[in-house]
Amino acid sequence: MEARAGQAVIELLQGDITEQDTEAIVNAANRTLLGGGGVDGAIHRAAGPQLLSECRTLGGCETGDAKITRGYKMKARHVIHTVGPVYHSAGQKAPELLARCYRRSLEVASENNLKSIAFPSISTGAYGYPLREAAPIALKTVADYLNSHEGIQTVRFILFGKEAYEAYEEALKDLLQEKAL
Numbered sequence: 023m024e025a026r027a028g029q030a031v032i033e034l035l036q037g038d039i040t041e042q043d044t045e046a047i048v049n050a051a052n053r054t055l056l057g058g059g060g061v062d063g064a065i066h067r068a069a070g071p072q073l074l075s076e077c078r079t080l081g082g083c084e085t086g087d088a089k090i091t092r093g094y095k096m097k098a099r100h101v102i103h104t105v106g107p108v109y110h111s112a113g114q115k116a117p118e119l120l121a122r123c124y125r126r127s128l129e130v131a132s133e134n135n136l137k138s139i140a141f142p143s144i145s146t147g148a149y150g151y152p153l154r155e156a157a158p159i160a161l162k163t164v165a166d167y168l169n170s171h172e173g174i175q176t177v178r179f180i181l182f183g184k185e186a187y188e189a190y191e192e193a194l195k196d197l198l199q200e201k202a203l
């Protein structure tokens with residue numbers, strides 16, 4: 023499924039983010055930036071050991087912030103590492119912290135003059151964010167950014183599995199119906 027927002031297109035796809043050919047892919051990392059499981063583990067495996075070497079130079083990353091590295095062996099030239107909120111400990115702050123991950127990742131992409139970026143569903147795995155709560159926040163934040171910034175042409179959400187895809191598809195349809203895009 024896809025929808026326009028500003029000058030850009032938002033695409034929903036099922037698949038593996040490490041195989042995407044967008045200029046950047048976003049990693050759902052942890053604050054150490056030293057790797058982990060889930061999408062973090064998949065990206066480090068696909069990029070190779072040089073990714074960890076570069077991550078070691080970054081001094082970690084705060085929740086809601088984002089830092090850029092090269093993509094090494096992957097098609098994507100860059101990885102933008104962001105750290106999502108842990109749903110149960112972030113409490114009331116969870117929605118704003120999640121939104122900040124998407125906004126900061128897009129700001130970093132704009133700062134590097136990138137035209138295409140792929141996101142995983144941040145925080146909805148190990149960090150326990152319910153998919154149906156996270157999807158509308160992710161899509162609205164991205165759409166709002168694209169409606170107020172030029173440059174980025176393609177934002178892809180790469181959903182790992184049918185349940186995640188359907189949650190984002192439903193959220194995108196709702197936003198289109200509310201004309202909130």
Ligand code: APR
Pocket residue numbers: 037038039040050051052057058059060061062063064106142143144145146147148149150151180181182186
């Ligand atoms: N491509 C796309 N999406 C993926 C992939 C992949 N190869 N592998 C997993 N996912 C999906 C999961 O299904 C989930 O929907 O990414 C989403 C985020 O899940 P996690 O990777 O568990 O990330 P998160 O919930 O943000 O937790 C971050 O987990 O891996 C550790 O180091 C990471 O400590 C950090 C924590």
